[in-house]
Amino acid sequence: MRNKLYLGIILLFGALVGCQSDDMYDAPTELSDVGFYTSKGQAKELQLNIYDFMTFSDLSQGAIDHEWTLDTGISILEGPIERNDTDYESKIIHPGAQSSKEKTINLYFQESGTKWVRLYNTFKDSVTFRGNDGVDNYFLGSEWIDNKWVIDTTFRVKVYDTIIPEIIVKQNDQVVNHKSTDTIYVEAGEFLEFIDVTTIGEPTGRSWSIFDLETETNYATSNDSIANIQFNKLGNFRGSINSNRSGENIPSDGDVYRIPAPIKVIPSSKPFEINGDIYEREDETIVVTYNGEFAPFTNQEQFFTVMVNDIQFPVASVTIDENDGTKLNLKLVDPIYRPDVITVSYIGTEILSTDTRTASMFSDIPVIMDTTNLVPDNISNLDANDGTWTNYFDNQGIVSYSTDQAASGDYSLKLEIASGQANVSAEAVFSQPLIFEGDKTYVVSYKMFIAEGATGIAPPSQINLFLIQNWGWQLWNNFEHPIGEWVTVTAEYNSTIPLSKFYLRVLSNADNTTDATVYFDDFSILVKEERP
Incomplete structure (x- = not known):
């Protein structure tokens, strides 16, 4: 039975023979050794483009028999091949040949798909190949077949076709x-x-x-x-x-x-009208979006009414957004704060689209206030599914990204603790530490979902979110929440200790009989805003 090896690149470990002075030299006996080489690097599966070539070399010594066998769609090229050569067709020798006894062959791949190149060697002595498949070191020993030691090797080559856009x-x-x-x-x-x-x-x-x-x-x-x-x-x-x-x-x-x-x-046959929500940016700009681009205009502030907590606030400017011509940016004279209730109205007739349509009026549309989350997206909402959340070193349960439940998007963080386990714990490391300002208060929150069937969840079982490196503070809660629905857990935070990672854990009760699955999503840290 042949011993076949599918590999990409094989490094030769050659035998080194010591040198002696000429007058003490004894001629060595004939050696048996095995080695092969390809020109495309190390991999279990070699990869190249169609109409490209690859060099295969048999560097074995003392072989009795030696032969290359080729899959269809492969031609042998005459060497040497210069670096700048591109006309491989003219170098084809022995068209249609599917075997060769040359020690080194240049192979031209003319069909896409997975192709193979086989090298068959026999030796009078047992040989062992020592190589690396691009991932692991390995040893391949010869087999005794028909009174010969046989190494039968197959290289697998993935040939990529030329891209044709569709x-x-x-x-x-x-x-x-x-x-x-x-x-x-x-x-x-x-x-x-x-x-x-x-x-x-x-x-x-x-x-x-x-x-x-x-x-x-x-x-x-x-x-x-x-x-x-x-x-x-x-x-x-x-x-x-x-x-x-x-x-x-x-x-x-x-x-x-x-x-x-x-x-x-x-030009559009539709009305030029508001398109989507009116919202606030972090810099207190109020953004109004229409279903087309605005033509340049000036002095239209008096046609906009902005009510803040039922009080009209003067509009300082109305301009077209520099990066998106479908948006109007409104700036107010006075500051606004996240808890404010704000509405916007427009009663003008002079603002036009680039295709000469008149902007439609609107009344008392509420503004969605800015909620800039200081937590990076891949840690906050889990939809990146990139493995940022992972096991903490003392974890005994199961930590995973899950599509079973999600407060927003498709994914949440799933923590499973079983009876007999002391905890299930996870961490998420920030790529850059989050720096807090001492004169500001922050609101830390996350959403959690306790799955049906949880047992042993009475105190002292608990859930903790730590903001590392501040081990002295935690967002603590217990399981005394509705089962089978998303709830939000919130606390205020004052610190100047940098935040480098979240540490989240579920602790079992005193008898370690807690058995529960809890999902987490929408981790958030906001600057707390209050109107003076």
Whole structure:
């Protein structure tokens, strides 16, 4: 039975023979040793692009028999091959040959998919190969077959095809013919949906570009597989996708597809009206979004009414956002605070869209106040699912990211403690320490969900969130909350000790009989604001 090894790159561990002076030299007996080499690095599976070549060398000594056998779609090239050579077709020798007894062969891969290259050697003595498959060191011994010692080795090669971009373009959920040269007409404020369905060449990413032919600049870009591009500006545009493949040990490739169909944005037939919520930014700017871009204007502050806790506050300025022409930025003369109840109204007629529509009036729309969370997103809402939350060193239970329950998004942090365990504990390390200001009060909170069926949860069982390095403070609570629903746990915090990580634990009762599953989500630290 042949001993076959699937590997990518094998390092040769050659035998070293000591030297003596000429007059004491004794001729060595013939050695049996095994070694092989490829030109594409270390991996269990070698990878390269189609129409590329790879060198395979048998460095064994004392072999009785030696032969390379090739899969289909592989040709042998005549060497040597210079670094700048690209015309491999002209170097093919022995077309159609599927074997060779040369010690070193240059192989040209002309078909995509998983290919194999086999090396068969026999020896009069037992040999052992010592190598590394890119992950682990290993030893491969020969087998005694038909009165010979046999090493039968197969290299597996993943050959990537050339990337050929393929896309779908939709307008109002209907597929449009992007391969035609007929113009795609889009009303201002509407979307086109660009969908990347490329499979040939196994791309790992893409970038969409929408080019403004008037300004000769990119109007919009996206790296999403499905890009919904809103066209708010009148004019003519061209779209393209750059589909690419990259990654560690993956051969790179890419191709650009320029959409033949031009895109023309025309005036909208819809009202120019508010689109989405009015909200406050961290710098106390109130943002109003419409369904199209604004034409330049001045002196429109008197047409906006901003009520703060039922008192009208004067508007200092109304401007178009520098980065998004669909947004108006309102600044007030006086400061506003998170607990404030704010509404905005507009009764003007002089603010227009870029396609000459008049901005619709609106009355008493509430403002969503800023809640800038100081906790990084990947720690706060869990949807990154990136492993930032992990076991604490003394953990006895199970810590995992879960889609069973979520207060927001898709994921939450799941902590499971079983009877007989003292705790289940997790930590999340901040990439940069969070620095607190001594003259401010902070509000620390998280949401938790106690699953049905929890037992042994009476005190002293408890749940603690520590803000390390401040071991002297914890957000403590017990299990005395409704079962089977999300609840918010909150406490105020005053400290100047930097926060480098969260330490979260569930402690069992005194008899270690607690058996419970608890989900956590939406960890938050906010600066507390109060109107003076």
